[in-house]
Amino acid sequence: MAAALALLVTGCEHAKLLRPSVLKQLDTDVAALVNELPEVDHANKAIIARLFPHGGLTRASVGKDGVMRSEISVPKDEMIWKPAIVVMPRGGTLQLDIQNDDEAHHMAFMPSDGERQVLDLPPKTRGQVTIELSQPGLYWFGCPVANHAGRGMLGLVLVKGEVPESARLDRPKQPRPGD
Numbered sequence: 479m480a481a482a483l484a485l486l487v488t489g490c491e492h493a494k495l496l497r498p499s500v501l502k503q504l505d506t507d508v509a510a511l512v513n514e515l516p517e518v519d520h521a522n523k524a525i526i527a528r529l530f531p532h533g534g535l536t537r538a539s540v541g542k543d544g545v546m547r548s549e550i551s552v553p554k555d556e557m558i559w560k561p562a563i564v565v566m567p568r569g570g571t572l573q574l575d576i577q578n579d580d581e582a583h584h585m586a587f588m589p590s591d592g593e594r595q596v597l598d599l600p601p602k603t604r605g606q607v608t609i610e611l612s613q614p615g616l617y618w619f620g621c622p623v624a625n626h627a628g629r630g631m632l633g634l635v636l637v638k639g640e641v642p643e644s645a646r647l648d649r650p651k652q653p654r655p656g657d
Contacts, residue, residue, distance in 0.1 A: 533562025550577070551578075589609060589617035
């Protein structure tokens with residue numbers, strides 16, 4: 479019985495949270511956030527807190543043509559992007575296929591080198607937007623319709639990679655994993 483329970487726990491994604499290196503990161507502020515999440519799981523009650531725990535994360539896949547691709551949806555009556563975080567393995571072109579399953583009209587206001595890209599998403603429609611993010615960093619996107627962004631329709635695109643020396647912050651060298 480104990481072996482079956484151990485296999486069940488270690489076989490799921492949540493088991494990673496039980497490692498001492500993760501548990502020591504649960505400082506007072508993080509613990510307060512984790513404890514608050516069940517209390518903000520209702521629409522119009524601090525819904526902005528649902529962004530990351532409910533929207534989730536996806537990793538863009540790199541096609542043979544070098545273009546990275548991912549899919550996002552707007553679930554019915556939830557005012558979130560699902561997933562809310564898109565991770566690009568490096569800078570480049572990202573093509574997003576976005577499905578609006580909601581009864582409300584939404585728009586995707588996306589970051590891109592140069593000018594932002596906007597995708598109109600009437601109720602129950604699907605569309606594609608192609609953006610270019612050439613530098614590593616964290617970029618936000620959202621829905622500019624009414625107060626949708628303020629109600630939780632915000633997301634992030636994380637572009638991995640090394641920041642050029644000229645763009646690094648002037649601060650002491652920080653320890654990095656594996657150093």
